[in-house]
Amino acid sequence: MAIQGQNAVQPVFQQEQEKAVAEETTPVPLDDGYPATDVGVPAMMQLFGLSVVEITAWGLGYSYGALADYFYNNPPFEGIGYVSAAGMVSNGVLQIVLPFIIYYLNYFQSHRKATMWLGCIICTVSPIGAAFCKSAPGLLVCLGPLNGIGSSMLFAPSIAYVGDWFVRRKSGAYGVICGAGGLSGAVLPPIFSVCLERYGHKATLVGWGIASFVLTASALLSIRARTPPPPRSKPSFKDFDFFKNPVAFIFIACQFIQATAHYLPSTYLPQIATDYGISATKAATLTSLINVATAIGQPLQGILADYRTSFYIPMLISTAGSCIEAFAIWGNAHVYAPLIIFALLFGATAGGYSVLRPRFAAFILGDQKDNKEKSLLIFGVLTCFRGVAILSSGFIADRLVDENKPVTASYGSGKWMPVIVFTGVAMFVSSFGALAKFVDPFRSRRHRSEIVSDSDRSDTQP
Numbered sequence: 146m147a148i149q150g151q152n153a154v155q156p157v158f159q160q161e162q163e164k165a166v167a168e169e170t171t172p173v174p175l176d177d178g179y180p181a182t183d184v185g186v187p188a189m190m191q192l193f194g195l196s197v198v199e200i201t202a203w204g205l206g207y208s209y210g211a212l213a214d215y216f217y218n219n220p221p222f223e224g225i226g227y228v229s230a231a232g233m234v235s236n237g238v239l240q241i242v243l244p245f246i247i248y249y250l251n252y253f254q255s256h257r258k259a260t261m262w263l264g265c266i267i268c269t270v271s272p273i274g275a276a277f278c279k280s281a282p283g284l285l286v287c288l289g290p291l292n293g294i295g296s297s298m299l300f301a302p303s304i305a306y307v308g309d310w311f312v313r314r315k316s317g318a319y320g321v322i323c324g325a326g327g328l329s330g331a332v333l334p335p336i337f338s339v340c341l342e343r344y345g346h347k348a349t350l351v352g353w354g355i356a357s358f359v360l361t362a363s364a365l366l367s368i369r370a371r372t373p374p375p376p377r378s379k380p381s382f383k384d385f386d387f388f389k390n391p392v393a394f395i396f397i398a399c400q401f402i403q404a405t406a407h408y409l410p411s412t413y414l415p416q417i418a419t420d421y422g423i424s425a426t427k428a429a430t431l432t433s434l435i436n437v438a439t440a441i442g443q444p445l446q447g448i449l450a451d452y453r454t455s456f457y458i459p460m461l462i463s464t465a466g467s468c469i470e471a472f473a474i475w476g477n478a479h480v481y482a483p484l485i486i487f488a489l490l491f492g493a494t495a496g497g498y499s500v501l502r503p504r505f506a507a508f509i510l511g512d513q514k515d516n517k518e519k520s521l522l523i524f525g526v527l528t529c530f531r532g533v534a535i536l537s538s539g540f541i542a543d544r545l546v547d548e549n550k551p552v553t554a555s556y557g558s559g560k561w562m563p564v565i566v567f568t569g570v571a572m573f574v575s576s577f578g579a580l581a582k583f584v585d586p587f588r589s590r591r592h593r594s595e596i597v598s599d600s601d602r603s604d605t606q607p
Contacts, residue, residue: 192318201299202303202326203239203327205232205288211227212231229290236532236535238290242297242532243297243528245525246260246297250305260301261302269354276348276350304524308521309370323496327436327492331440341541384522387602392509399532401534406568407538414431417558423484431484442497446500460498462494463498470487476556476566499500545567546560
């Protein structure tokens with residue numbers, strides 16, 4: 146009978162695996178008396194509204210290149226180089242303060258909507274205030290940290306609402322709202338460029354402030370929580386016990402390394418193209434192509450992560466794929482066509498990495514993966530380190546690029562080879578995050594041993 150029990154282990158284990166996958170990948174609406182999760186008009190309306198909010202949260206930071214170029218070449222900020230850092234500072238601050246806002250909202254869930262309204266007001270005031278700034282530091286503060294804080298106050302509740310309305314399709318839903326932010330980075334720069342040339346920076350910034358308020362306020366009117374907020378609990382050190390899991394540090398390290406290289410192509414591709422003799426208009430298009438490809442790749446990789454119920458395959462596609470693209474295409478690109486190919490492929494693959502954070506959080510939590518508050522906090526911590534990496538990447542890139550080095554016909558064009566090599570190596574190293582699959586083997590062993598014991602008990606019964 147013992148032999149029969151052992152022989153039954155493998156098929157029983159396979160049946161359990163297939164059952165688990167089917168449960169994870171099939172969206173089953175929760176029958177709890179509230180609107181259905183994952184499917185239906187209410188869930189889709191929330192997804193649409195949250196996607197619109199992301200345009201304001203990420204749009205200015207993603208599109209700041211057009212503003213930076215105008216500021217640098219026109220009075221009153223002509224020739225002041227550090228004003229170009231406002232976009233990077235905004236994105237960095239947005240992500241660095243995210244875990245603090247999430248932690249607050251975990252205990253005051255009824256404040257989510259009010260936090261979004263306050264973020265909407267700040268994101269309206271920051272560009273309008275910048276329009277009337279006469280000093281470069283004032284401009285930097287308004288469009289950098291101030292806009293970043295307001296954007297984070299929009300983004301943090303959005304992630305919580307996604308977790309409320311989407312359970313089986315969480316990564317896909319998150320990919321959609323991230324894609325909306327990426328799409329704004331493709332659509333807004335040419336609009337900003339035209340408005341800046343015709344009306345100047347004051348009218349453009351005031352116009353964006355008003356437009357973003359109307360857009361965001363309209364979306365906020367339709368956004369609501371799926372269920373009433375639970376009773377408040379007291380903060381505890383147990384909220385951070387996920388740091389006891391070594392997998393958390395693997396994901397943090399990989400997130401940091403990937404982020405240091407993620408934005409280098411979108412930052413330097415226009416300048417590289419100009420060095421090759423390509424017109425400024427065509428060169429600027431490369432950044433838009435990266436953002437368009439990112440807007441497409443993020444929801445697709447999110448859907449793949451939901452379908453596979455894991456992060457391994459989409460993570461390898463994002464990191465290893467970007468590594469190959471950097472070394473094989475970018476390093477050998479000296480004309481416009483291969484630069485276009487690289488921009489599209491890199492945007493589609495590298496951009497998908499950020500949508501895997503819900504899967505990372507679920508893997509870190511293991512048996513506690515249904516703890517929404519702790520999952521959100523892990524998401525915020527991962528995002529925080531990503532923000533630090535984005536700010537660090539500016540200093541790293543400054544060391545990599547030697548402006549006095551000539552452009553040659555060799556691999557990487559001589560001057561830009563360090564940037565290309567750094568991007569490829571960083572993406573390759575971050576791919577090792579997939580090894581987290583093997584760091585906690587005891588979980589699967591425990592599950593298998595439980596199945597074995599159950600099978601043996603059934604075989605010994607008369």
